[in-house]
Amino acid sequence: xxxxIRLGNGEKGVLKTSDLYFIQKLLxxxxxxxxxxxxxxxxxxxxxxxxxxxxxxxxxxxxxxxNFLKGxxxxxxxxxxxxxxxxxxxxxxxxxxxxxFPKSLLVDVSGNPLKxxxxxxxxxxxxLYEYPLTGExxxxxxxxxxxxxPVSIAPVEVSVxxxxxxxxxxxxxxxxxxxxxxxxxxxxxGCTPPYIHFYPPNxxxxxxxxxxxxxxxxxxxxxxxxxxxxxxxxxxDCHGSTYDPYGGGAVxxxxxxxxxxxxxxxxxxxxxxxxxxxxxxxxxxxxGSDGVPSQDPTKDLDTSQYGSSVGSKTQVQASTNPFxxx
Amino acid sequence: MSLTKRVSNWxxxxxxxxxxxxxKTPDYMYHVxxxxxxxxxxxxxxxxxxxxxxxxxYNAAAGYQSTETIINQVPYGSVVLYSHLYGxxxxxxxxxxxxxxxxxxxxxxxPRELLWILGVxxxxxxxxxxxxxxxxIGDALAVSAVDVGAGIIxxxxxxxxxxxxxxxxxxxxxxxRVLALHIILVALIGLLFVFHxxxxxxxxxxxxxxxxxxxxxxxxxxxxxxxxxxxxRNFVYMSSLIFxxxxxxxxxxxxxxYLNGLPQYFDxxxxxxxxxxxxxxxxxHITTYPPWFFLFLYKIADFTSDVVIFLMIGVIIPLVYLIxxxxxxxxxxxxxxxxxxxxxxGILMITYLIQTSLWGDLAPGVxxxxxxxxxxxxxxxxxxxxxxxxxxxxxxxxxxVRGISPLTSLLFVVVAMLFAGSVVELIDYPSLFTFAxxxxxxxxxxxxxxxxxxxxxxKGFPNNAVPEVRTTTETxxxxxxxxxFAEVLxxxxxxxxxxxVAQMWTIxxxxxxxxxxxxDLGLVFLMLGEVISLYHYVVYKKPVEKEE
Numbered sequence: 102x103x104x105x106i107r108l109g110n111g112e113k114g115v116l117k118t119s120d121l122y123f124i125q126k127l128l129x130x131x132x133x134x135x136x137x138x139x140x141x142x143x144x145x146x147x148x149x150x151x152x153x154x155x156x157x158x159x160x161x162x163x164x165x166x167x168n169f170l171k172g173x174x175x176x177x178x179x180x181x182x183x184x185x186x187x188x189x190x191x192x193x194x195x196x197x198x199x200x201x202f203p204k205s206l207l208v209d210v211s212g213n214p215l216k217x218x219x220x221x222x223x224x225x226x227x228x229l230y231e232y233p234l235t236g237e238x239x240x241x242x243x244x245x246x247x248x249x250x251p252v253s254i255a256p257v258e259v260s261v262x263x264x265x266x267x268x269x270x271x272x273x274x275x276x277x278x279x280x281x282x283x284x285x286x287x288x289x290x291g292c293t294p295p296y297i298h299f300y301p302p303n304x305x306x307x308x309x310x311x312x313x314x315x316x317x318x319x320x321x322x323x324x325x326x327x328x329x330x331x332x333x334x335x336x337x338d339c340h341g342s343t344y345d346p347y348g349g350g351a352v353x354x355x356x357x358x359x360x361x362x363x364x365x366x367x368x369x370x371x372x373x374x375x376x377x378x379x380x381x382x383x384x385x386x387x388x389g390s391d392g393v394p395s396q397d398p399t400k401d402l403d404t405s406q407y408g409s410s411v412g413s414k415t416q417v418q419a420s421t422n423p424f425x426x427x
Numbered sequence: 428m429s430l431t432k433r434v435s436n437w438x439x440x441x442x443x444x445x446x447x448x449x450x451k452t453p454d455y456m457y458h459v460x461x462x463x464x465x466x467x468x469x470x471x472x473x474x475x476x477x478x479x480x481x482x483x484x485y486n487a488a489a490g491y492q493s494t495e496t497i498i499n500q501v502p503y504g505s506v507v508l509y510s511h512l513y514g515x516x517x518x519x520x521x522x523x524x525x526x527x528x529x530x531x532x533x534x535x536x537x538p539r540e541l542l543w544i545l546g547v548x549x550x551x552x553x554x555x556x557x558x559x560x561x562x563x564i565g566d567a568l569a570v571s572a573v574d575v576g577a578g579i580i581x582x583x584x585x586x587x588x589x590x591x592x593x594x595x596x597x598x599x600x601x602x603x604r605v606l607a608l609h610i611i612l613v614a615l616i617g618l619l620f621v622f623h624x625x626x627x628x629x630x631x632x633x634x635x636x637x638x639x640x641x642x643x644x645x646x647x648x649x650x651x652x653x654x655x656x657x658x659x660r661n662f663v664y665m666s667s668l669i670f671x672x673x674x675x676x677x678x679x680x681x682x683x684x685y686l687n688g689l690p691q692y693f694d695x696x697x698x699x700x701x702x703x704x705x706x707x708x709x710x711x712h713i714t715t716y717p718p719w720f721f722l723f724l725y726k727i728a729d730f731t732s733d734v735v736i737f738l739m740i741g742v743i744i745p746l747v748y749l750i751x752x753x754x755x756x757x758x759x760x761x762x763x764x765x766x767x768x769x770x771x772x773g774i775l776m777i778t779y780l781i782q783t784s785l786w787g788d789l790a791p792g793v794x795x796x797x798x799x800x801x802x803x804x805x806x807x808x809x810x811x812x813x814x815x816x817x818x819x820x821x822x823x824x825x826x827x828v829r830g831i832s833p834l835t836s837l838l839f840v841v842v843a844m845l846f847a848g849s850v851v852e853l854i855d856y857p858s859l860f861t862f863a864x865x866x867x868x869x870x871x872x873x874x875x876x877x878x879x880x881x882x883x884x885x886k887g888f889p890n891n892a893v894p895e896v897r898t899t900t901e902t903x904x905x906x907x908x909x910x911x912f913a914e915v916l917x918x919x920x921x922x923x924x925x926x927x928v929a930q931m932w933t934i935x936x937x938x939x940x941x942x943x944x945x946x947d948l949g950l951v952f953l954m955l956g957e958v959i960s961l962y963h964y965v966v967y968k969k970p971v972e973k974e975e
Contacts, residue, residue: 170962177924177958184928188944190502190936191480331862358784362753 127155149271175270202233204367205415207241215417217275222249223301223333227294228419229285231411232364232377237375237385238285239364240299240335241417242346244273247302247332248335251279251345259349261383263358266380270349274368280375282364283350287337289357297421298344304424305333314338316423325353335361340393350382359383377415444658450631451654453646454972457664457963461632465665469672474514474611476508478560482610487602490565491539491704498701502936503696506945507700509680516523517676521722522550523780530752530773530924533835534633535640535759540753542626547749549619554720559605561718563575566701567710572717575725627961635974642759650975660967661971671956679947681942692788695719716791723780726787729795745776762887764820771811772888778807778840802854805849814843814876839875846872913961920961927951 105112116124131138143150207215207230210401219229222245229238245251254273261267275281287297295315305326309318315338322343326334335344342357344350350361362382366375439445459466486493497504526546529535535543558576562569571851577594580586595604631651634644646654657660671931682701689697702710717725727741756769763770782803795803849865925946934944 125506160732168919168964170914170965173921174958174962177921177955178930180921180924180956181951184948187932187934187936188503188948191504191507192483193502194484195496195500195502195937425952 110112140285150423174302181324202377203410203412204234205377205411205413207375207377207417208414209417212368212414212416214372214374217280217368217375218279218373220275222251222279224419225299225422225424226419227285227298227423228417229294230377230415230417232415233380233410235409235411238282238293240282240294242299243275243280244279244281244346246300251275251277254279254281254347257286257349257380258328259351259360262352268364270381271365274366274375276368276370276373278358278364281346282366283335283344283361284345284364284380284385286341287342287357288359288361289337289340289355291344292337292339294338295337295421296386297342298335298423299335302332310396319343319354321354329353331369433816439658444952445656447657448628449657449661450722451629451651451653451656452577452632452661453634453975454969455635456632457660457666457968460528460861462665462668463528464623465668466672467518467521467525468516468624469669470514471616471620472669473673473676474511474518475617477511477514478613480507481511483605485563485965486562487606490569490602491701492565492849494564494566494701496812501942503941504937505684505942506681507676509684509942510677510945510949511560512699513680514676515553515560516720517672518553519557521672522546522553525816525837526550527773527777531640531770532633532636533644533756533763533766535753536644536759537759538643538645539626539633542623542630543753544750545623545626546620547746549616551746552612552619556609556616557718557720559609559612562605563602563609564701565602565705566700566703567705567707567713568715568717570705571715572721575717575728579728579734579738583738598715635760636939637974640761642761644761645865655967656873660963663963663967667956667959667963669956670773670952672948672961674692674953674956676949677945681945681949683947684942685739689734693787695722699960702783714791719784719788722785722787722789722791723783725791725876726795729793730785730800739925748772762820764815764818767815771815774811774836774840777809779804780843781840782807782844790918806850809844810843810847810872818876819878825896836860837880842871842875910942910965913965915959917958920958924951924958926955927954 106115124221129137130136138154140263141269152174167213177246177358190251209215220241220243222243224243228241230241231237232239237252256272257270258267258312259270273281284406285297286292299313300316300318301307305318306314309316310320310323312318315391318340319341322334322341325343326332329345329348331345331347335350336342336348337357342355345353346362350363352358353362360382362380362385364377365379365381367378368375481497484493484497484504494508497508499505499655501507529543529546558869562573573594580589580593582681593604593608630645634646638643650872659762674723683697683699686697691714695716702713716722724741728737730740731737752769756766758766762768764896840961846865846868849861849868853861853865931951934940934947936944
């Protein structure tokens with residue numbers, strides 16, 4: 102009930118109800134021995150003390166209300182944190198998963214489809230393309246005999262010394278069935294070109310025993326080539342593993358215990374184009390692995406640490422000639 | 428003692444929260460005007476954090492491709508990328524506002540000269556870092572912006588040694604060096620910010636002109652020690668500002684991402700998405716423009732074919748002026764109307780900046796004759812000069828003097844520009860219509876200058892003890908309803924935040940809908956800021972916060 106005074110006809114408010122309550126409350130607090138109003142200090146410090154006193158003891162906010170408000174602030178802050186949590190997915194990189202092997206047309210550096218008949222036989226130049234993922238290089242080889250005539254590569258059973266299992270290599274493609282393709286990552290410890298590369302017939306001889314890296318052939322490799330009666334080979338200079346390009350990438354000498362996986366090529370004789378359509382053999386040697394790649398070439402697609410799928414085209418690059426320096 | 432109290436005491440003791448060496452703040456300074464620097468810092472911090480996230484994905488060897496990957500494939504990548512862009516926009520705008528506010532209140536005067544110079548350098552670095560960041564996208568616009576920038580440098584033979592230093596192997600589309608410089612410049616901003624911040628803390632915030640009307644405007648140790656310590660009131664107020672800044676930075680670009688088909692002249696300001704790549708056929712059809720914060724330079728390039736003159740007008744003269752300003756304006760007057768020349772130059776700088784930027788946006792690359800330049804730039808100068816001549820400062824002792832706040836002067840600048848534009852139209856096409864328009868804008872300008880004058884000239888208040896005491900005793904009760912209202916509002920906001928957060932968990936991380944996440948997170952930040960601000964109001968706000 103507000104306090105009013107009557108002057109003539111009009112009423113004039115003196116104190117509002119809330120003011121009345123406020124004064125009542127203030128007086129009660131001032132008398133309370135716990136929160137007694139110190140009149141001596143008031144005289145000393147003046148109205149500052151009074152305002153501070155009121156603010157502290159009777160002022161708008163008591164402890165309970167303040168805690169309630171704090172609770173709301175903390176609640177909103179907590180809700181904000183909860184809202185940010187799904188956003189933290191930004192830190193998880195999107196994993197590129199190739200669902201299967203793409204069918205990729207092999208193209209040259211200028212983007213035109215590569216003509217199978219134009220691939221030089223026994224080229225010493227390291228010719229690579231990425232498949233099935235970026236970062237996974239493969240050799241593209243047109244194999245020939247000692248005199249440089251293309252050799253038809255027949256399907257062959259390739260064995261994996263590590264497990265004793267075998268798989269069927271489908272053989273060469275192209276106009277002379279002489280074009281093959283193998284992973285260019287050594288199955289021993291993952292060395293890549295130029296350390297691992299193809300040695301054409303004219304470089305498979307004793308002169309290479311003393312050639313500088315990455316062109317050194319070991320005596321074992323030469324012996325194995327002789328025994329297998331093959332004119333050319335794939336050899337890795339890191340630790341001396343040798344593979345048979347004519348025999349589906351089979352192991353000629355260790356230390357590797359697995360053959361090079363082969364890329365399955367498809368040849369379109371009407372257009373002379375080549376397509377990579379899959380892989381066979383063990384999985385591509387994964388970077389940073391303990392040296393035991395999966396037996397299943399498709400396994401590698403969803404766990405590979407390389408890049409994303411190469412898509413419907415992959416570029417063949419023939420840039421490095423390891424023998425040019427020697 | 429309750430457990431929470433004990434825990435909070437433990438922390439405040441260990442962290443020394445009660446005697447942090449930060450500036451203590453008087454009650455009347457809890458207004459955003461005094462905290463513009465905090466807003467710039469907030470947007471800087473946001474931009475750094477989002478930039479570091481982007482750094483996890485960005486591949487400098489394939490700029491455009493990796494930008495596309497970030498937008499389309501990284502979870503919430505577009506949210507981070509767009510808000511990174513707008514974080515830097517916010518930083519630039521707020522840095523300008525912060526600078527011009529301090530320009531008009533005379534905060535560059537003794538003893539804050541170094542603080543001012545550091546600030547100007549930071550603005551330059553910010554513009555530089557933003558330019559480099561803008562190039563990193565590698566779209567057609569970025570490439571053309573870099574080409575223009577590189578072209579300007581190459582046309583001065585003495586400067587061409589800078590090209591490899593700045594762009595490195597840029598010709599091959601490799602952004603490695605641009606990225607490195609982008610990060611280096613930001614790191615430099617961070618370093619200068621530390622100096623800037625601690626110098627600002629040392630001098631304290633600039634007192635109201637009513638308290639200290641003359642330079643050096645600093646509080647003495649005794650005055651200073653009475654004020655609110657940093658913990659908890661400053662902290663609470665500051666966090667509300669920071670969260671609100673972040674809220675705007677997140678919400679605006681992600682909402683704009685849903686706008687399509689805007690007229691071309693909106694693009695520099697309102698399009699967070701990258702343009703097509705430079706080698707695509709689509710690139711031939713787009714109008715190239717620089718980022719909006721360099722539109723003014725782009726227009727100045729149309730004024731003259733001489734690059735040296737262009738650099739003088741566009742960069743060197745304004746920059747040198749700002750840097751040596753504390754040493755030219757040596758008077759101890761802080762009132763803007765007591766240093767009319769500098770106030771006038773300041774208003775003109777804002778006017779020219781906005782005017783030239785808009786001009787560059789509407790007519791990019793269109794040559795401008797000397798006559799047009801004179802008309803465009805002389806008229807605002809005349810208006811400002813006339814206006815300032817007739818406005819007189821009042822005696823500080825008897826009248827409350829309030830400076831022209833940046834916002835007021837901005838508004839006035841817009842009106843003045845409209846007036847100027849209509850005068851030009853009237854001269855070019857004298858007709859009844861242009862005359863009417865000029866009359867209208869002229870009267871607006873007249874009213875504007877009168878109201879501006881009023882803000883500065885009048886508003887005296889009785890310097891009488893009795894009514895003042897009455898207000899102090901009366902307000903607590905009238906404040907009470909406002910406080911109740913604030914509390915209700917806080918509860919409502921809490922419920923809203925919970926609803927939005929629940930919805931945020933359902934937003935897909937990539938694709939068209941993913942930008943909604945940014946909008947929602949922005950709204951949540953805004954509401955968090957608002958709740959903290961309301962808390963500050965209810966708990967700390969005093970009925971009367973007089974200037975002391």
